[in-house]
Amino acid sequence: MRYTFRLRPGALAERALTAEWHRCRFLWNEAVHQQKSGSRLAFGKLSKLLTEVRGRDAWLRDGSQVAQQQTLRTYAQALEHSFTLKDRGRPTFKPRKKALPSVEFTRRGFRIRNGRLLLPKGISVPVVWSRELPSDPTSVRITRDALGHWYASFVVRREVPPAADANGVIGIDWGVRCTATTTSSEFDLPYRGHRKRCAAELAREQRKVMRRHRKGRSQSNGYQRARRTAAKLHKKAARQTQYDSRVWAKQVVDSHAMIAIEDFKPAFLSRLTMARKAADAAIGAAKRELIERGMRAGRKVVLVRPAYTTMTCSRCFARAKQPLELAQRTFRCTACGYTEGRDRNAARVILAVAERGHTSADDVRQSDHLPSGGWSGCGPSLKSPALRQGRR
Numbered sequence: 433m434r435y436t437f438r439l440r441p442g443a444l445a446e447r448a449l450t451a452e453w454h455r456c457r458f459l460w461n462e463a464v465h466q467q468k469s470g471s472r473l474a475f476g477k478l479s480k481l482l483t484e485v486r487g488r489d490a491w492l493r494d495g496s497q498v499a500q501q502q503t504l505r506t507y508a509q510a511l512e513h514s515f516t517l518k519d520r521g522r523p524t525f526k527p528r529k530k531a532l533p534s535v536e537f538t539r540r541g542f543r544i545r546n547g548r549l550l551l552p553k554g555i556s557v558p559v560v561w562s563r564e565l566p567s568d569p570t571s572v573r574i575t576r577d578a579l580g581h582w583y584a585s586f587v588v589r590r591e592v593p594p595a596a597d598a599n600g601v602i603g604i605d606w607g608v609r610c611t612a613t614t615t616s617s618e619f620d621l622p623y624r625g626h627r628k629r630c631a632a633e634l635a636r637e638q639r640k641v642m643r644r645h646r647k648g649r650s651q652s653n654g655y656q657r658a659r660r661t662a663a664k665l666h667k668k669a670a671r672q673t674q675y676d677s678r679v680w681a682k683q684v685v686d687s688h689a690m691i692a693i694e695d696f697k698p699a700f701l702s703r704l705t706m707a708r709k710a711a712d713a714a715i716g717a718a719k720r721e722l723i724e725r726g727m728r729a730g731r732k733v734v735l736v737r738p739a740y741t742t743m744t745c746s747r748c749f750a751r752a753k754q755p756l757e758l759a760q761r762t763f764r765c766t767a768c769g770y771t772e773g774r775d776r777n778a779a780r781v782i783l784a785v786a787e788r789g790h791t792s793a794d795d796v797r798q799s800d801h802l803p804s805g806g807w808s809g810c811g812p813s814l815k816s817p818a819l820r821q822g823r824r
């Protein structure tokens with residue numbers, strides 16, 4: 433687990449941390465450059481190169497070897513991971529002005545003494561110990577966010593008390609109006625107004641930032657101010673979202689043995705409004721939190737691909753010819769006449785699909801559970817063997 437604490441570095445420590453980051457960033461970019469020019473270096477080779485370069489370069493030698501080595505290790509891992517994803521998510525350059533500082537130290541690179549975090553080259557930073565560390569940390573990552581706040585994130589082991597037994601099952605459908613609609617209405621996660629308000633304010637601030645932006649010249653103080661306000665609002669919205677989703681996920685996990693989740697992928701970025709982005713972020717946070725907590729508690733977490741879930745009847749499993757219009761909030765089955773809220777029906781279908789087995793968080797994102805030919809016509813109940821074999 434990660435335990436994160438706020439740091440309050442003095443001017444000197446802040447400068448030292450930033451310098452440390454730039455050295456690591458330089459190495460990272462060097463590695464990306466090497467890789468682009470055709471040589472795929474494993475960590476062992478990179479590490480050897482580092483020793484060599486540190487021998488001749490005084491600037492690099494001034495920095496911590498542990499942090500630099502860790503940067504290359506992280507790089508090698510990221511590269512390795514991108515191979516398994518068929519070259520998606522390949523590590524990229526970290527631009528000096530845009531990338532946010534992040535430096536990592538392993539066990540032999542840091543110490544905690546008198547409430548302060550001691551790092552190589554005499555850097556000493558006071559930590560805001562908002563809670564107690566459950567065990568000796570094995571590594572720490574120091575980061576700075578867009579607001580200029582520094583954080584230390586420690587990796588620790590924590591004994592998790594076994595979760596209480598639960599035998600309920602639940603299906604969850606994500607949405608914009610209601611972040612999570614579940615099979616039983618008491619567990620719904622409504623989309624909270626404060627997020628919407630935050631989004632409106634954020635949109636206004638962001639417009640201000642754009643207006644004050646000067647192309648190709650250094651930015652004005654007014655621009656910097658607006659950017660800071662926007663970053664602050666963004667953080668506030670993210671915190672509220674995270675808090676809500678934590679509370680909600682705990683409730684859901686505590687009382688269900690199996691949790692079937694729509695495997696929704698938020699389409700952030702381009703062309704969406706700020707409000708829509710905020711809603712997507714709320715879904716992302718809730719989903720992440722639910723999967724993590726569910727797995728930790730040993731619950732069966734099942735991810736269901738959202739294909740056809742909104743156009744399938746959760747009582748007779750007949751599939752409508754056409755998908756529902758987005759504005760159409762009720763589902764009405766043409767085969768059996770079953771009527772239900774659109775999202776509630778989808779949640780039930782998701783649960784039904786999950787109960788048939790197959791996809792779980794371990795083998796995420798594979799099969800499509802509603803085969804294109806099947807699932808039409810009225811009749812068999814959920815438990816019927818015909819359905820279980822996917823014949824209909």
Ligand SMILES: [Zn+2]
Binds near residue numbers: 749769
């Ligand atoms: Zn029906």
